[in-house]
Amino acid sequence: MNIGLDMMGGDFSPLEAVKGIQLYLREAGPATLWLIGDEGQIGPLLQEHRIPAASVRVVHADQIIDMNEHPTRALKEKPQSSIAIGFHLLASGKMDAFISAGNTGAMLVGALYSLKPIEGIHRPTISTVIPKENGGTGVLLDVGLNADCKPENLNQFAILGSLYASCILGIEEPRVGLLNIGEEEGKGNILAQAAYPLLAANPHIRFIGNIEGRDLLLDKADVMVCEGFTGNIILKLAESLFDISLRHRIESEYFDRFDFEYYGGTPLLGVTKPVIIGHGISRERSFLNMLRLAQKMLETDLLGKMRESFLS
Amino acid sequence: MNIGLDMMGGDFSPLEAVKGIQLYLREAGPATLWLIGDEGQIGPLLQEHRIPAASVRVVHADQIIDMNEHPTRALKEKPQSSIAIGFHLLASGKMDAFISAGNTGAMLVGALYSLKPIEGIHRPTISTVIPKENGGTGVLLDVGLNADCKPENLNQFAILGSLYASCILGIEEPRVGLLNIGEEEGKGNILAQAAYPLLAANPHIRFIGNIEGRDLLLDKADVMVCEGFTGNIILKLAESLFDISLRHRIESEYFDRFDFEYYGGTPLLGVTKPVIIGHGISRERSFLNMLRLAQKMLETDLLGKMRESFLS
Numbered sequence: 001m002n003i004g005l006d007m008m009g010g011d012f013s014p015l016e017a018v019k020g021i022q023l024y025l026r027e028a029g030p031a032t033l034w035l036i037g038d039e040g041q042i043g044p045l046l047q048e049h050r051i052p053a054a055s056v057r058v059v060h061a062d063q064i065i066d067m068n069e070h071p072t073r074a075l076k077e078k079p080q081s082s083i084a085i086g087f088h089l090l091a092s093g094k095m096d097a098f099i100s101a102g103n104t105g106a107m108l109v110g111a112l113y114s115l116k117p118i119e120g121i122h123r124p125t126i127s128t129v130i131p132k133e134n135g136g137t138g139v140l141l142d143v144g145l146n147a148d149c150k151p152e153n154l155n156q157f158a159i160l161g162s163l164y165a166s167c168i169l170g171i172e173e174p175r176v177g178l179l180n181i182g183e184e185e186g187k188g189n190i191l192a193q194a195a196y197p198l199l200a201a202n203p204h205i206r207f208i209g210n211i212e213g214r215d216l217l218l219d220k221a222d223v224m225v226c227e228g229f230t231g232n233i234i235l236k237l238a239e240s241l242f243d244i245s246l247r248h249r250i251e252s253e254y255f256d257r258f259d260f261e262y263y264g265g266t267p268l269l270g271v272t273k274p275v276i277i278g279h280g281i282s283r284e285r286s287f288l289n290m291l292r293l294a295q296k297m298l299e300t301d302l303l304g305k306m307r308e309s310f311l312s
Numbered sequence: 313m314n315i316g317l318d319m320m321g322g323d324f325s326p327l328e329a330v331k332g333i334q335l336y337l338r339e340a341g342p343a344t345l346w347l348i349g350d351e352g353q354i355g356p357l358l359q360e361h362r363i364p365a366a367s368v369r370v371v372h373a374d375q376i377i378d379m380n381e382h383p384t385r386a387l388k389e390k391p392q393s394s395i396a397i398g399f400h401l402l403a404s405g406k407m408d409a410f411i412s413a414g415n416t417g418a419m420l421v422g423a424l425y426s427l428k429p430i431e432g433i434h435r436p437t438i439s440t441v442i443p444k445e446n447g448g449t450g451v452l453l454d455v456g457l458n459a460d461c462k463p464e465n466l467n468q469f470a471i472l473g474s475l476y477a478s479c480i481l482g483i484e485e486p487r488v489g490l491l492n493i494g495e496e497e498g499k500g501n502i503l504a505q506a507a508y509p510l511l512a513a514n515p516h517i518r519f520i521g522n523i524e525g526r527d528l529l530l531d532k533a534d535v536m537v538c539e540g541f542t543g544n545i546i547l548k549l550a551e552s553l554f555d556i557s558l559r560h561r562i563e564s565e566y567f568d569r570f571d572f573e574y575y576g577g578t579p580l581l582g583v584t585k586p587v588i589i590g591h592g593i594s595r596e597r598s599f600l601n602m603l604r605l606a607q608k609m610l611e612t613d614l615l616g617k618m619r620e621s622f623l624s
Contacts, residue, residue, distance in 0.1 A: 133556055144493050147501035181456050181544040189459035189541045213548030217556060229501045230542045232493040234549065236525030241553075244445055244529060250564045254556065 009102020020287020177221025321414020332599020489533025
């Protein structure tokens with residue numbers, strides 16, 4: 001199992017990435033890690049943190065794509081950047097997964113250009129985990145990649161989210177809810193009205209009907225589907241709740257779970273290889289969790305299961 | 313000033329409505345209150361709570377529209393219901409405002425059928441106040457009346473919300489933000505992309521650009537505009553935060569402000585008379601606050617200002 005990691009992406013790289021790698025190896029993570037970035041910076045850090053040379057392969061990258069660069073332009077102008085090299089190694093089959101906490105746009109553009117969507121999938125998607133009040137975890141998608149959607153897109157997100165929930169979150173027969181503004185069929189905006197019958201007729205999922213904003217944090221649906229506009233607003237609002245709970249010194253085990261660093265990163269679902277996009281503010285725990293997530297996606301053959309679902 | 317109150321609407325009516333009236337009169341609220349409902353139930357409660365007969369006028373209503381009835385059908389089949397009579401008295405000019413914590417759909421349908429939109433307004437809207445982390449208050453609209461919107465609708469909501477923020481919340485030159493998924497112009501879904509230039513060119517408002525989900529609770533924009541789908545999801549998510557903070561015994565002055573009972577009810581903005589729709593779970597404090605809100609809408613001539621804005 002070969003997992004690639006962009007060592008230059010994120011505000012605290014490469015140091016925090018190296019610390020995450022150390023944690024991963026300490027818990028005997030089985031993957032060989034391909035570390036892509038500036039050898040001059042990475043080498044000494046690996047030594048300092050006593051990373052065994054046998055567990056990693058350093059791939060030198062001359063260039064870095066900054067957080068604020070224009071994604072398409074940056075990828076074109078910087079073929080020697082860690083992100084561009086990462087996707088090259090991923091697409092050519094040398095690596096099995098690729099992780100970066102760098103420029104999100106460049107990661108998305110790189111993935112969509114260098115990898116294909118899984119056959120039958122119209123629109124790859126990004127998701128977030130949602131901490132449920134009862135201690136469980138749900139998944140919400142799309143959270144921003146697809147600002148405008150067609151009904152069939154939501155229907156496909158439901159399949160991708162269900163497989164993610166069962167393989168990664170360990171939820172058996174995950175319940176799928178359509179995020180909507182009203183409980184009964186026929187309620188909602190034009191998109192939700194049209195998506196409902198598709199979801200209800202979808203044999204790959206366990207559709208439980210509409211869920212409302214008040215149900216997002218409750219134990220009602222495990223997989224919650226919506227277009228990326230609403231999903232992104234919810235994600236960023238949820239992230240801000242954690243910041244607020246810190247600033248107001250609200251001591252709550254529940255709101256502690258809104259620390260999205262805990263969940264590592266966001267996988268891009270629907271492309272042929274695992275691609276995980278981390279927060280710019282990722283620290284060691286995030287890098288560790290992204291490595292774990294990539295490993296789990298490979299071990300459970302999540303992508304093979306997605307391929308199968310869309311074949312039939 | 314004649315303010316009408318549906319005495320039969322809400323889970324705890326008419327008792328909690330009477331208690332709210334008592335609080336309103338105790339603070340010397342100047343309005344004459346028209347109390348619409350079952351005289352047999354209301355009369356004894358008014359006596360018991362020593363409501364002076366000179367401050368109120370009881371209007372008997374034979375019928376009640378239940379919380380779960382189909383709005384249009386119920387209004388048609390129950391012309392003697394408190395909601396139907398309320399709108400009749402409002403439209404005929406006997407009352408200046410109408411409040412109910414009853415069937416929300418019936419209140420909306422009743423208002424839209426019996427009152428006209430203010431000239432020039434395409435789509436009346438409902439809003440919610442949003443407690444800001446810094447202690448301030450913002451207004452978010454639309455929160456569910458208009459699930460699908462055109463760019464010009466958002467532009468009109470911005471004007472209505474700005475006038476509401478200045479007249480009712482006392483915010484001078486309120487900052488208007490377009491809720492979106494990205495900061496720069498050109499980001500977002502098709503609707504937001506098209507709404508941005510309209511808002512930027514609107515001389516009636518102080519547009520500050522896009523705001524994101526993370527900015528909703530921060531002191532960034534006072535008036536936050538979006539279509540009713542996203543707005544409703546946010547509203548119900550925010551309401552659920554208060555319930556969660558209670559259940560988890562989270563002691564926080566900030567989350568206490570997510571008790572939407574505190575704000576009373578939601579005004580329907582864009583029609584020719586003040587109409588306020590309360591939560592089904594309204595108790596005395598909600599009724600008090602809805603009476604105060606109706607009074608303030610009349611005192612500040614909010615609707616006159618809306619009319620003026622849309623004339624020019």
